[in-house]
Amino acid sequence: MEDLERHLLDDFQRDFPLTPTPFADMAQRLGVDEAKVLETLRVLKAEGKITRVGAVVRPGAVGASTLAAMAVPEARLVEVAEMVSTYPEVNHNYQREHELNLWFVITTPSQERLQAVLTDIRDRCRCPLISLPMERSYRLDLGFGLAWT
Amino acid sequence: MNAPSLDPVDRALVLASQDGLPLCREPWRALAEQVGIPEAEVIARLQRMLDQGAIRRIGAIPNHYRLGYTANGMSVWDVTDERVDELGMVIGALPFVSHCYRRPRALPIWPYNLFAMVHGQSRDAVAEKVAVIAGILGPEARAHQTLYSSRILKKSGLRLK
Structure with a gap:
């Protein structure tokens, strides 16, 4: 990975400048020009190495969310996973190696809507489902240190 | 909170x-x-x-998977309610833990109340880091498991409509 990509990823996971021209300010700190910073970020995004440049909102700050897990029979896993993924309220959906083999995050504008989506998924899938909403976060999200090799 | x-x-x-x-x-x-x-x-x-604190940070959001951190282990621990906050703070401060949360148990199927997400370039790398957590928690962790993801079926940003 190029040096500039590394720096953009590692140095600006937080403390993105809240100034009128943030990319120019980043460029100045890194000793390159603004156009190069913008182009590199576009490439990183196009390649999927970053999902976006933006804000990480604390769960619960806006709306309601939960982590749900379901125990789905192996033969129905693909069908059920696809059905769960069609909900716009589901923003992460992972298969995990456990009896509870489908894990997904549901985010909604209200608690009422969250319960309605959970009930709907439970009724349609007819599989054991548990809901594990976050009670407390123990990590101030400072980004994630990437080990460069 | x-x-x-x-x-x-x-x-x-x-x-x-x-x-x-x-x-x-x-x-x-x-x-x-x-x-x-x-x-x-x-x-x-x-x-x-x-x-x-409503916004945790603003910046470039890395996609761990595409950056080569293809192993993602959700380590889950059953810690006494009395000590979970104190221990959660210690685990959440470890540099290789990306998220650390307290969640309710769902007995009998789910006895774990402390979640620590660990990313690594291989399962062995994740397992080594989970062993560090196990060492810190010692007998305070009555049981634990690591759930590896075998497939990402959907991953998108926060969606509120």
Whole structure:
């Protein structure tokens, strides 16, 4: 990975400048020009190495969310996973190696809507489902240190 | 934990930026035009939400998987309710833990109340890090498991409609 990509990823996971021209300010700190910073970020995004440049909102700050897990029979896993993924309220959906083999995050504008989506998924899938909403976060999200090799 | 109150304009800003900032010279101005408030107010509101903790950070959000961190282990621990906060704080401060949460148990199927997400370039690398957590928790962890993801079926940013 190029040096500039590394720096953009590692140095600006937080403390993105809240100034009128943030990319120019980043460029100045890194000793390159603004156009190069913008182009590199576009490439990183196009390649999927970053999902976006933006804000990480604390769960619960806006709306309601939960982590749900379901125990789905192996033969129905693909069908059920696809059905769960069609909900716009589901923003992460992972298969995990456990009896509870489908894990997904549901985010909604209200608690009422969250319960309605959970009930709907439970009724349609007819599989054991548990809901594990976050009670407390123990990590101030400072980004994630990437080990460069 | 008191949720800081976000007014409708704050919410509109969060919604407008959930897919990421436009990668242009003046992203706040673009956001301001979209929401219909002055650029200076966009900046002031974002700063306030950062200070209040409603926004955790603003920056480039890495995709661990595409960066080669293809193993992702959700380590889950059954810790006594009396000590979970104190121990959670210690585990959450470890550099290789990306998220650390307390969640309710769902007995009998799910006895774990402390979740620590660990990313690594291989399962062995994740297992080594989980062993460090096990060493710290010692007998305080009555049981634990690591759930590896075998497939990512959907991953998108926060969506609120």
